[in-house]
Amino acid sequence: MPEFPSRPTRGHAPLPRRLAxxxxxxxxxxLAAARPGSPEGVxxxxxxxxxxxxxxxxxxxxxxTRVAEPPSVLVVSTQPPASVAARYGVPPAAxxxxxxxxxxxxxxxxxxxxxxxxDHPPALPASIVTHTVRPGETLASIAADAGLDxxxxxxxxxxxTSLDDLEVGEVLYxxxxxxxxxxxxKPGQTALTLIAGYGADLARTARANDVLPTALGVGxxxxxxxxxxxxxxxxxxxxxxAREEAERRAEMQARYDRYLAQQKERERARLQExxxxxxxxxxxxxxxxxxxxxxxxxxxxxxxxxxAAQAALREREQAAQPLHVQAAGVNVAAxxxxxxxxxxxxxxxxxxxxxxxxxxxxFHGGVDLAAPAGTPVYAAADGTxxxxxxxxxxxxxxxxxxxxxxxxxxxxxxxxxxxQAVRRGxxxxxxxxxxxxxxxxxxxxxxxxxxxxxxxxxxx
Ligand SMILES: [Zn+2]
Numbered sequence: 001m002p003e004f005p006s007r008p009t010r011g012h013a014p015l016p017r018r019l020a021x022x023x024x025x026x027x028x029x030x031l032a033a034a035r036p037g038s039p040e041g042v043x044x045x046x047x048x049x050x051x052x053x054x055x056x057x058x059x060x061x062x063x064x065t066r067v068a069e070p071p072s073v074l075v076v077s078t079q080p081p082a083s084v085a086a087r088y089g090v091p092p093a094a095x096x097x098x099x100x101x102x103x104x105x106x107x108x109x110x111x112x113x114x115x116x117x118x119d120h121p122p123a124l125p126a127s128i129v130t131h132t133v134r135p136g137e138t139l140a141s142i143a144a145d146a147g148l149d150x151x152x153x154x155x156x157x158x159x160x161t162s163l164d165d166l167e168v169g170e171v172l173y174x175x176x177x178x179x180x181x182x183x184x185x186k187p188g189q190t191a192l193t194l195i196a197g198y199g200a201d202l203a204r205t206a207r208a209n210d211v212l213p214t215a216l217g218v219g220x221x222x223x224x225x226x227x228x229x230x231x232x233x234x235x236x237x238x239x240x241x242a243r244e245e246a247e248r249r250a251e252m253q254a255r256y257d258r259y260l261a262q263q264k265e266r267e268r269a270r271l272q273e274x275x276x277x278x279x280x281x282x283x284x285x286x287x288x289x290x291x292x293x294x295x296x297x298x299x300x301x302x303x304x305x306x307x308a309a310q311a312a313l314r315e316r317e318q319a320a321q322p323l324h325v326q327a328a329g330v331n332v333a334a335x336x337x338x339x340x341x342x343x344x345x346x347x348x349x350x351x352x353x354x355x356x357x358x359x360x361x362x363f364h365g366g367v368d369l370a371a372p373a374g375t376p377v378y379a380a381a382d383g384t385x386x387x388x389x390x391x392x393x394x395x396x397x398x399x400x401x402x403x404x405x406x407x408x409x410x411x412x413x414x415x416x417x418x419x420q421a422v423r424r425g426x427x428x429x430x431x432x433x434x435x436x437x438x439x440x441x442x443x444x445x446x447x448x449x450x451x452x453x454x455x456x457x458x459x460x
Pocket of ligand 1: 349364366367368442443444
């Protein structure tokens with residue numbers, strides 16, 4: 001190593017550090033002259049007086065250049081040799097210091113590297129730290145946690161191809177001091193061409209990288225302070241927008257497909273309904289023209305004619321022979337009026353009433369007196385039992401006197417036998433629901449001369 005010759009600086013106040021740098025760079029002059037990318041060459045390129053002027057600002061250590069044989073770098077540093085060794089990942093013994101003059105803050109160090117120069121690991125600026133992606137993190141959350149905006153984060157991670165596809169365990173670079181574009185020098189590029197290409201400031205770049213840019217080679221990282229990956233961000237944002245738009249379209253298409261499927265299902269249901277209605281209509285047509293229906297209609301008509309004729313006959317007889325009922329009444333109620341055959345009953349169907357289907361088909365010739373099953377049934381008038389047991393009205397009792405007949409129907413049991421004479425008020429049986437019956441009641445019928453009349457007209 002050459003000695004440090006004492007030379008004055010030009011144009012600037014003599015500061016110990018700057019002096020040291022100047023001296024160091026001067027000392028390297030023969031080496032620099034041999035290399036086009038040397039500090040002297042850089043200073044010439046930028047039109048500044050000396051390489052030291054590139055490095056006016058204070059630097060803890062400046063990586064000056066590399067030497068291939070033996071593999072080593074030359075560093076100007078104000079820091080202890082042990083710190084410099086740690087910076088390059090070598091043992092302290094690998095750092096050889098040149099003698100320091102009194103009052104000088106910085107000194108020239110040679111750092112011997114363990115591997116040949118071209119194979120040394122890519123230099124990464126000390127202010128860039130790595131971050132390993134954890135579950136649940138996004139680029140936006142990582143940026144926010146690091147106090148960066150998304151463009152700052154992208155600028156340090158130019159290999160990102162998406163704003164969203166982030167995998168756990170991936171490693172991101174985070175700037176902790178200067179923010180800027182972190183580029184890796186490719187074959188055919190140099191730090192200087194990149195600095196010029198991006199229009200970065202040379203001195204600021206040197207400070208941000210803690211190294212003289214000329215010392216960086218292919219494969220090394222170069223932080224270009226103040227340069228932002230706005231274009232990359234815009235491109236990735238467009239990708240994200242395009243993908244979201246595609247997702248929206250897919251969702252709309254899916255919704256439309258669901259709508260079409262629903263429409264199809266509704267149409268199918270509607271056709272099914274039409275089909276059922278058509279089938280019902282055809283069944284109705286078949287029924288309308290069927291012989292069974294014709295017979296039923298005829299039967300109904302006959303019944304109606306019969307009932308109308310009966311009604312007309314009754315009216316005529318009542319009008320022409322008012323004394324007949326009177327006479328029959330005397331006959332029926334030898335001791336006066338008819339008596340109620342059931343106490344506390346409720347009239348549920350009157351004479352001739354067509355309240356239930358059965359009464360619509362079969363003329364109701366009596367009165368229905370509803371009462372709880374087992375309620376006693378008494379003779380409404382004196383007479384002789386002519387029938388007791390199952391008959392036309394379930395378990396029924398008939399009594400007769402003269403030309404009048406009384407019928408007690410739907411009994412649960414009877415208390416008399418045929419031929420037995422009964423007096424008005426005698427027990428005949430109990431209310432039940434035998435025969436055609438919808439609930440416990442007594443069917444009470446009065447026939448005069450074989451024809452049913454309204455019992456209510458004869459009851460008190
Ligand atoms: Zn009845």
